Amino acid sequence: MLGFIWAQDQAGHIGYQGKLPWHLPSDLAYFKQVTASHPMIMGKKTFASFPGLLPNRLHVILTHDVTLADKYANNKQVCVLNSKAKLDEWLAEHAAELCYIIGGASLFEQYKDQVDLLYVTQIAATFEGDTKMPTLNYDEFELIEQKSGKIDEKNHYPHEFLVYRRK
Template structure:
């Protein structure tokens, strides 16, 4: 089962210079809770934005980089695939579990007709950004869960967590 997880601002922005445009610890904790124990598919830029490998999750990286493959060849926490066909083959072999697509935008576009679950944090602010979430046909999804996030000293932006399931 394929799931997307991302956070976006009121203009559907999701990134700037390979990073999140905001700092929202509640969303980072939500991301960790949802993805722990599940494989995560990402592009190389998304992977490079992490300070280190995230514990308890398989990192499936779509990249043309042979160096990346060599660097993680002996690491059972990383799988490197070099094209969409190889990634789709990997997904077929792991279809029984929830696999999260975590970015970037090109991966969200690639699988928009295949995704079953959407985990989105909507932030009620607009930020400078250079990356926008691709349009998804939301008529094909039903709201399954909604929770307003807590705003406090560390989480300064109003935000809500949503989960949608394909109808």
């Protein structure tokens, strides 16, 4: 089963200069909770934006960079694949488990017709951004969960956690 997980502002921005355009600790905690014990699929730039390997998750990276494959060749927490065909094979082998695509935009675009679940943090603010979430056809999905995020001294922006399932 394939899920997308991302946060976006009101303009659909998901990134700026290789990073998140906002600081929202409750979204990071939500991401950690949802993805724990599940494989995370990402492009090289998304992987490079991490401070290091995230605990308790397999990092599946789609890249043509052979140095990355060499660097993590003996690391059981990282799987480097060099083509969409190889990722498709990997996904077929892991079809029984929930796997999350976490970015970037091109991976979301490539798999938007195959995704089963959408986990989106919708931030009620607009930020400077250079990367947007591809357009998804929400008519193909039903909202199954909606929860407001807390606003406090660390989480300055109103936000909602929304989960959609393909109809």
